[in-house]
Amino acid sequence: MQTKIEIVDSMRSRADYFLSAPEAIGHIGFFPVTNTLFTSLLITAFLSLIAFSVSKNLSMVPGKSQAFVEIFIEYIYKLTEQIAGSKAQVFFPWLMTFVLFILAANLSGLLPGFSSIGIYKIAEGTKTFVPFLHSINADLNSTLALAFVSLFITHFFAIRFLGIKAYLQKWFSTKMFGIALFVGLLELVSEFTKIISLSFRLYGNIQAGKVMLKTAKSFYPYVLPLPFYLMEIMVAFIQTAVFMMLTLVFMKILSSKQIH
Amino acid sequence: MEQIFSNFGVKPILLSAQIVNFLILFLILKKLLYKQILKIKKKKKKNIEENLRNADKIKQQLKNAEQAYILKITEANIKAQKIVATASAEAIEIIAKAHQQAQYEVDLMIKKSKENLMYEQDKAKQVMHKEYANLVILGIEMITSEVLQLGDHKKIIETRLRELNNQNLN
Numbered sequence: 001m002q003t004k005i006e007i008v009d010s011m012r013s014r015a016d017y018f019l020s021a022p023e024a025i026g027h028i029g030f031f032p033v034t035n036t037l038f039t040s041l042l043i044t045a046f047l048s049l050i051a052f053s054v055s056k057n058l059s060m061v062p063g064k065s066q067a068f069v070e071i072f073i074e075y076i077y078k079l080t081e082q083i084a085g086s087k088a089q090v091f092f093p094w095l096m097t098f099v100l101f102i103l104a105a106n107l108s109g110l111l112p113g114f115s116s117i118g119i120y121k122i123a124e125g126t127k128t129f130v131p132f133l134h135s136i137n138a139d140l141n142s143t144l145a146l147a148f149v150s151l152f153i154t155h156f157f158a159i160r161f162l163g164i165k166a167y168l169q170k171w172f173s174t175k176m177f178g179i180a181l182f183v184g185l186l187e188l189v190s191e192f193t194k195i196i197s198l199s200f201r202l203y204g205n206i207q208a209g210k211v212m213l214k215t216a217k218s219f220y221p222y223v224l225p226l227p228f229y230l231m232e233i234m235v236a237f238i239q240t241a242v243f244m245m246l247t248l249v250f251m252k253i254l255s256s257k258q259i260h
Numbered sequence: 261m262e263q264i265f266s267n268f269g270v271k272p273i274l275l276s277a278q279i280v281n282f283l284i285l286f287l288i289l290k291k292l293l294y295k296q297i298l299k300i301k302k303k304k305k306k307n308i309e310e311n312l313r314n315a316d317k318i319k320q321q322l323k324n325a326e327q328a329y330i331l332k333i334t335e336a337n338i339k340a341q342k343i344v345a346t347a348s349a350e351a352i353e354i355i356a357k358a359h360q361q362a363q364y365e366v367d368l369m370i371k372k373s374k375e376n377l378m379y380e381q382d383k384a385k386q387v388m389h390k391e392y393a394n395l396v397i398l399g400i401e402m403i404t405s406e407v408l409q410l411g412d413h414k415k416i417i418e419t420r421l422r423e424l425n426n427q428n429l430n
Contacts, residue, residue, distance in 0.1 A: 022269050
């Protein structure tokens with residue numbers, strides 16, 4: 001019995017090592033400013049700065065940076081248009097923000113200084129390292145927040161495009177009996193699982209990448225992590241695309257009239 | 261469930277902060293970036309469409325101009341051919357008239373020359389007759405001067421002159 005408890009404790013300590021929760025680097029009143037929240041604010045400031053500088057120097061004949069931004073935005077817009085059709089104009093700003101924020105968050109986590117520059121704190125008699133900057137999507141708060149926003153706007157657009165009656169009929173109907181009622185309830189439950197699916201997928205991939213890099217560094221810190229870094233860059237793009245595409249598809253499905 | 265979320269460090273206050281942060285980013289990007297970029301894109305698209313329409317219009321105008329040019333050239337060719345044909349006919353007529361005029365003038369000159377020649381011939385004949393008569397008279401005078409009287413001479417001369425005149429008239 002004691003051995004079993006020891007194994008569980010050992011596993012928990014390993015999990016704590018890998019699945020590091022966001023740590024507070026300071027407090028504003030009662031509000032804890034965690035390293036991931038601080039990084040989120042930095043990413044927001046960085047993206048806002050880019051948006052400001054691009055919009056300030058916009059011209060009909062674009063420079064290199066404007067051309068790059070235009071191409072990127074147009075690519076996402078066309079992708080949205082292909083799937084959502086006329087609703088693209090409404091969906092696009094949200095999807096583009098997801099893309100920019102998640103991509104910037106994922107890529108920034110691979111930059112030097114992330115999870116490596118910080119302070120040592122002594123809590124409960126143990127000395128722990130608290131980095132100032134931490135990969136945003138390696139914090140479940142952040143991916144859950146994105147999933148909540150995604151789900152909320154998906155349902156908001158569904159009500160806006162279908163009307164409240166048609167929206168509710170997607171799950172409940174007066175004609176529903178037996179299996180149909182059960183399917184309706186399942187559909188409703190599946191809406192909540194979207195939050196878990198979106199948030200844990202992103203969190204899991206980024207966290208797993210972080211763990212993999214950490215492990216590779218612990219074996220041989222000079223060359224070994226390099227292919228994993230390249231893979232993580234790929235994962236950053238893929239996970240961004242997955243989140244964006246899933247949100248877009250959910251929006252499209254929920255905003256379309258259901259045919260029973 | 262609460263334990264799981266607690267293990268992952270999920271706290272409602274941090275979750276709310278992340279949501280607010282994302283919404284702020286959304287509003288900033290929407291106002292500063294997407295609206296502006298999409299506006300510029302729309303403007304560019306409009307410009308391209310307008311330019312394409314203009315290009316089509318210009319192409320049509322060029323086609324019309326080419327057709328008009330071909331039409332004008334054809335008309336000019338027909339006119340030129342007509343003018344050349346008229347000029348050729350007129351030239352032939354003028355040449356024919358000139359020929360006629362030349363022929364007439366030549367004929368006239370020949371006629372005048374003939375008349376002059378006849379006149380000169382008559383004149384020469386008269387002079388020759390006179391000279392001949394004088395010679396005859398002189399000869400006769402020389403032969404008959406001693407036999408015939410003055411009155412006889414005159415009669416003979418006049419007779420001979422009349423005969424000569426008659427001969428000439430014949």
